[in-house]
Structures are given as structure tokens and as C-alpha cells.
Amino acid sequence: MARLPEYLRALHNLAETGHETVSSEGLANAAGVNSAKLRKDLSQLGSYGTRGVGYDVGLLIDQIEYVLGLTQRRAVALVGVGNLGHALAGYDGFASRGFRIAALFDADQERVGEEINGLVVQHIDDLPRVAAEEAIAIGVIATPATAAQRVADQLVAVGVTSILNFAPCVLSVPEGVDVRKVDLAIELQILSFHEHRKASLTALPAAGGSALTALPGGLAVTESQEAIGT
Amino acid sequence: MARLPEYLRALHNLAETGHETVSSEGLANAAGVNSAKLRKDLSQLGSYGTRGVGYDVGLLIDQIEYVLGLTQRRAVALVGVGNLGHALAGYDGFASRGFRIAALFDADQERVGEEINGLVVQHIDDLPRVAAEEAIAIGVIATPATAAQRVADQLVAVGVTSILNFAPCVLSVPEGVDVRKVDLAIELQILSFHEHRKASLTALPAAGGSALTALPGGLAVTESQEAIGT
DNA sequence: CGCGATTTGTGCACGTCTTCACAAGCGCCT
DNA sequence: AGGCGCTTGTGAAGACGTGCACAAATCGCG
Ligand SMILES: NC(=O)c1ccc[n+]([C@@H]2O[C@H](COP(=O)([O-])OP(=O)(O)OC[C@H]3O[C@@H](n4cnc5c(N)ncnc54)[C@H](O)[C@@H]3O)[C@@H](O)[C@H]2O)c1
Ligand SMILES: NC(=O)c1ccc[n+]([C@@H]2O[C@H](COP(=O)([O-])OP(=O)(O)OC[C@H]3O[C@@H](n4cnc5c(N)ncnc54)[C@H](O)[C@@H]3O)[C@@H](O)[C@H]2O)c1
Numbered sequence: 001m002a003r004l005p006e007y008l009r010a011l012h013n014l015a016e017t018g019h020e021t022v023s024s025e026g027l028a029n030a031a032g033v034n035s036a037k038l039r040k041d042l043s044q045l046g047s048y049g050t051r052g053v054g055y056d057v058g059l060l061i062d063q064i065e066y067v068l069g070l071t072q073r074r075a076v077a078l079v080g081v082g083n084l085g086h087a088l089a090g091y092d093g094f095a096s097r098g099f100r101i102a103a104l105f106d107a108d109q110e111r112v113g114e115e116i117n118g119l120v121v122q123h124i125d126d127l128p129r130v131a132a133e134e135a136i137a138i139g140v141i142a143t144p145a146t147a148a149q150r151v152a153d154q155l156v157a158v159g160v161t162s163i164l165n166f167a168p169c170v171l172s173v174p175e176g177v178d179v180r181k182v183d184l185a186i187e188l189q190i191l192s193f194h195e196h197r198k199a200s201l202t203a204l205p206a207a208g209g210s211a212l213t214a215l216p217g218g219l220a221v222t223e224s225q226e227a228i229g230t
Numbered sequence: 231m232a233r234l235p236e237y238l239r240a241l242h243n244l245a246e247t248g249h250e251t252v253s254s255e256g257l258a259n260a261a262g263v264n265s266a267k268l269r270k271d272l273s274q275l276g277s278y279g280t281r282g283v284g285y286d287v288g289l290l291i292d293q294i295e296y297v298l299g300l301t302q303r304r305a306v307a308l309v310g311v312g313n314l315g316h317a318l319a320g321y322d323g324f325a326s327r328g329f330r331i332a333a334l335f336d337a338d339q340e341r342v343g344e345e346i347n348g349l350v351v352q353h354i355d356d357l358p359r360v361a362a363e364e365a366i367a368i369g370v371i372a373t374p375a376t377a378a379q380r381v382a383d384q385l386v387a388v389g390v391t392s393i394l395n396f397a398p399c400v401l402s403v404p405e406g407v408d409v410r411k412v413d414l415a416i417e418l419q420i421l422s423f424h425e426h427r428k429a430s431l432t433a434l435p436a437a438g439g440s441a442l443t444a445l446p447g448g449l450a451v452t453e454s455q456e457a458i459g460t
Numbered sequence: 461c462g463c464g465a466t467t468t469g470t471g472c473a474c475g476t477c478t479t480c481a482c483a484a485g486c487g488c489c490t
Numbered sequence: 491a492g493g494c495g496c497t498t499g500t501g502a503a504g505a506c507g508t509g510c511a512c513a514a515a516t517c518g519c520g
Pocket of ligand 1: 166
């Protein structure tokens with residue numbers, strides 16, 4: 001389930017604030033989901049909640065981390081140390097959530113050799129050598145879209161089976177390789193769509209004349225986080 | 231539909247490479263989705279495809295941009311010009327996809343006054359004044375999680391009804407305000423989960439002994455981009 | 461002018477996800 | 491020891507998204 005990481009984050013928050021147990025309702029609130037949904041998710045893990053009490057925070061963290069495969073700290077390779085790549089390389093949120101940035105790569109000789117956060121940027125052609133030394137589990141692509149497919153192929157060639165892609169393009173990969181995409185412009189466009197829909201609802205549909213008068217109503221968007229009570 | 235932006239990007243690619251029309255199958259390939267799904271999505275727009283020919287690329291772009299509300303170039307306010315905020319402020323992908331970064335804010339006096347990409351960082355307390363001058367449609371939060379809720383409240387107070395949140399926390403906003411969240415660690419954890427699942431399937435379930443021997447099988451994840459043929 | 465190739469639009473069935481509602485279980489207090 | 495309140499786990503119903511398969515429509519060509 002894609003919600004488990006969210007639960008995990010909420011649980012860590014609770015653990016830090018001293019809670020030993022948490023009810024499904026409390027955790028659901030902290031994670032921003034329905035409590036029934038949360039219970040069903042947790043029951044899928046074969047989880048051990050105690051009726052009348054709730055869930056043991058520490059135990060649940062262990063459970064979820066095990067299922068997510070976070071018991072081993074996976075090595076991440078970041079390719080493309082540009083604008084975005086720099087920010088990612090300097091981000092400590094990866095290390096604190098079960099990952100280790102193992103190597104940085106770029107194709108630009110200007111950047112190779114640069115040190116960021118204790119790691120030296122290496123040339124992308126060295127990827128096979130580095131991959132032989134470290135078991136790279138996940139590749140992150142932060143190159144321009146034009147280079148993304150090539151980089152993906154290179155990552156797959158050295159045995160990487162999970163890729164996080166920030167470039168705005170579709171990647172072709174062999175079966176068995178997982179790709180997740182993050183595209184900020186798409187997120188903004190979805191928000192823009194909602195803005196437009198909201199505006200169309202308040203202002204009466206008096207505007208007409210164009211061939212494009214169909215109101216954008218009744219279109220659903222996979223919810224990211226709907227409005228929740230104040 | 232959350233897939234419309236993806237179609238739009240693929241259409242722009244096609245337009246640049248000289249295509250005037252495109253079949254549902256062609257566009258579906260470019261966007262990485264099923265062709266039937268794409269046709270159903272497009273029919274929801276009241277779209278005008280021509281049977282036997284396909285869709286007019288230019289017309290379809292106009293259609294989708296209208297529905298997404300991209301006909302007006304929306305103003306975006308970015309709050310938190312740190313590690314990540316810098317990368318976002320310097321990103322040209324927003325401008326080219328229908329948005330305009332209208333203002334940068336930070337709470338750190340050290341950063342206020344700094345110029346990034348032609349924009350001067352302003353203090354977050356100036357938000358009300360700036361919002362009065364420009365109609366800010368979307369707020370982007372790139373502050374630490376501890377400050378995110380406060381910033382969200384400030385954005386809502388000046389009339390922002392759409393927020394893109396990069397901080398790893400759940401935001402409480404009044405009804406009518408849309409929040410979308412981007413959490414990179416969650417993306418990595420989902421990939422890690424798949425890695426773990428793949429490993430559990432190849433290696434026979436011979437490992438046992440711990441109380442946590444339940445194999446993480448049968449759990450579904452909302453697909454981001456599944457493996458597609460080479 | 462007619463026919464075939466091609467492609468859209470959609471009815472239908474299926475599987476998945478979501479939510480409600482409630483019985484079963486647990487602990488605490490008397 | 492017993493009852494009471496609270497919480498989990500889950501059955502069932504409904505909503506929703508997905509994909510197949512095919513009829514209807516359009517174009518090009520003979
Ligand atoms: N900057 C942002 O905030 C932002 C936001 C959303 C998406 N993106 C996307 O992320 C990607 C990177 O953005 P950016 O702003 O960092 O761009 P950038 O141009 O600053 O950085 C790209 C880096 O990739 C390197 N590179 C190019 N080809 C390579 C190859 N074949 N192998 C290895 N490295 C290679 C370049 O040398 C450069 O250092 C782009 O696809 C962009 O659309 C960026
Ligand atoms: N850097 C990354 O690659 C990355 C990746 C994923 C998520 N994030 C998240 O994005 C957020 C920002 O990350 P970062 O690395 O840029 O952190 P950062 O510490 O470099 O930057 C945070 C900025 O926010 C400013 N700020 C703090 N409180 C503020 C307030 N009340 N109002 C306005 N500005 C305020 C700070 O002055 C600072 O400049 C964090 O929540 C982080 O978890 C970052």
C-alpha cells in the first residue's frame with residue numbers, strides 16, 4: 001500500500017512526542033486518512049492491535065519498516081547534479097528515513113570532482129565500476145528529459161531495478177524494473193485545474209460563445225490531500 | 231483527471247516534432263497509458279477526434295489547456311528559499327508550462343534581499359502586501375515541516391486556495407482549499423517496498439524464525455509508471 | 461460513387477478501493 | 491468477578507476506475 005510510508009512518518013512523530021500507543025482514529029488523523037481505511041490497511045500486515053487500547057507505536061514502526069524493506073539501509077545513486085540534483089544531494093531527509101546516498105554522477109566534466117555533502121561527483125561512465133563495489137538498489141534521475149532515457153538504460157544495465165525519475169518524460173524499461181515519476185509541473189497543473197473548476201462553480205456559467213464552453217465539472221482527480229477540518 | 235497534464239506534455243512533444251494529428255494509440259504510447267483509457271478521458275472533455283484519422287494535436291492542446299485553466303498564466307508564490315526552494319526558483323519548467331513565479335518568501339533575514347533568477351526574496355511578513363498587488367493563485371511550501379502549517383495558514387489568510395507542499399507533514403486547511411503533497415522519501419520507500427517484494431519472490435521463503443515472517447505479498451500500490459515494453 | 465481500412469466513442473463486465481456499521485475482544489473500575 | 495466503555499477487525503454494499511470489444515463514422519482510393 002502506498003499509504004504505509006505516510007503512516008510510518010506519523011508514527012515516528014508520535015514516538016518522538018512520547019506516545020506509546022495510538023488508536024486507529026488518532027493515527028488516521030495524523031496521517032490524514034479515514035480510520036476504517038487505516039485499520040484495514042494495518043490488518044493486511046497481520047498487525048497486532050489491542051482492542052480497547054490501540055496499536056503499540058514501536059511495534060507498528062518495526063512492522064511497517066519490515067514490510068517496506070527498510071530494515072536494510074538501501075543505497076541510492078543520484079544521476080544529474082544540477083539545480084535539482086544539488087538540492088537532493090544536500091537533503092538529510094533521505095538518510096533519516098532509511099536511505100543512504102551512495103554515489104553522485106554527472107556527465108559534465110565541470111561538475112565531476114565537486115564535493116557535495118561529503119560525496120564526490122563521479123562521471124556517469126564510472127557507473128558500472130561503482131555499481132560493482134556497492135549494491136545500488138535505487139537510481140534517481142535528475143537530468144534533463146533528453147538524457148533521462150539514456151541514463152535509465154545505463155542504470156538498468158548495471159542491475160538497478162527501481163528508478164525515481166524527476167525528468168518530465170516517460171521512460172521505457174524492461175519488465176521487472178519499477179519507475180516512479182515526480183513532475184512538479186503536473187502537480188501545479190492539477191492545482192490549476194481545481195482553481196479553474198472552483199472559479200467555474202462560483203461564477204455562474206454565463207460566459208458562452210467559444211467552442212470550448214464545456215464546463216470542467218465532474219472530473220475526478222486522485223486525491224493528494226483533501227481539505228480536512230480546521 | 232490527473233492524467234490530462236501528462237497528455238498535454240506528450241502533445242507538446244508531438245507538436246514540436248511536426249505532427250498535426252495523432253491517434254489515440256500513438257498518444258497513449260507517448261503518455262504511457264492504455265489507449266482505451268485515453269479515449270475515455272478525452273471523450274469526457276467533449277473532445278473532437280475524427281474517426282479514421284485521430285485527434286488534431288493543436289486543437290487538443292487548446293482543449294486540455296482550457297480545461298486545466300492554463301489559458302491564464304497563474305501566479306505562484308514560493309515560500310522557503312532554502313536548499314530545495316533555490317532549485318525550484320531557478321527552474322524554468324514552470325514558466326514553460328503555464329505558470330509564473332510571482333514572488334519568493336523566506337523568514338530568514340539573511341536570505342531576504344537575495345536575488346534569484348530576477349526575483350528578490352521578500353520577508354514572509356510582506357506576504358499580505360504582495361498578495362494585494364498580485365493575484366496569487368498557488369502557494370508552494372518549501373520550508374521545514376515545523377513551519378509548514380504556519381505558512382499554510384498565512385497563505386490561506388491572504389486568499390490562496392491551492393497549495394503545493396514539499397514538507398513531510400499533513401496540513402490542516404479550511405474546506406475549499408486544495409493541498410497536494412510531494413514527499414520524496416515516500417517515493418523512495420514505495421520503491422523500497424517493491425524491491426523487498428521482488429526479493430521475497432525470487433528467494434524462496436526459507437527464512438523464518440522472527441515474529442515478522444509474513445511475506446509482503448498481495449499489497450497493491452497505486453501505479454506511477456509500470457514497466458512498459460522496450 | 462462505393463468499398464475497405466482505420467480510428468473514435470462507448471456499453472458492459474470485472475476487479476479494486478472506500479466507507480459504513482457492528483460484533484468480538486480487551487482492560488479498567490467497582 | 492462482573493459489567494462497562496473503548497477499540498479493533500471485518501463483512502457487505504456501494505462507488506469508482508479499468509480494459510475489452512464492437513458499432514458507428516470518416517477518409518482515401520479505385
Ligand atoms: N530544478 C527544479 O526545481 C526542477 C523541478 C522539477 C523538475 N525538474 C527536472 O529535473 C531535471 C533536472 O533539472 P535541473 O534544474 O537540475 O537541470 P540542470 O540542467 O540544472 O541539471 C541537469 C544536470 O544533469 C547533467 N546531465 C546531463 N546529461 C547527463 C547524462 N547523460 N548523464 C548524467 N548527467 C547528465 C547535467 O550536466 C546537469 O548537471 C530536469 O529534467 C527538470 O525538468 C527540475
Ligand atoms: N532539499 C531537498 O531535496 C528536499 C527534498 C524533499 C523534501 N524536502 C523538504 O522541503 C523542505 C525544505 O527543504 P530544504 O532542504 O530546502 O530546507 P532548508 O532548511 O534548506 O530551507 C528551508 C528554508 O525555509 C525557511 N523558513 C523557515 N521557516 C520559515 C517560515 N516560517 N516562513 C518562511 N520561510 C521559512 C528557512 O529560512 C530556509 O531558508 C523541508 O520540509 C524538506 O523536508 C527537501
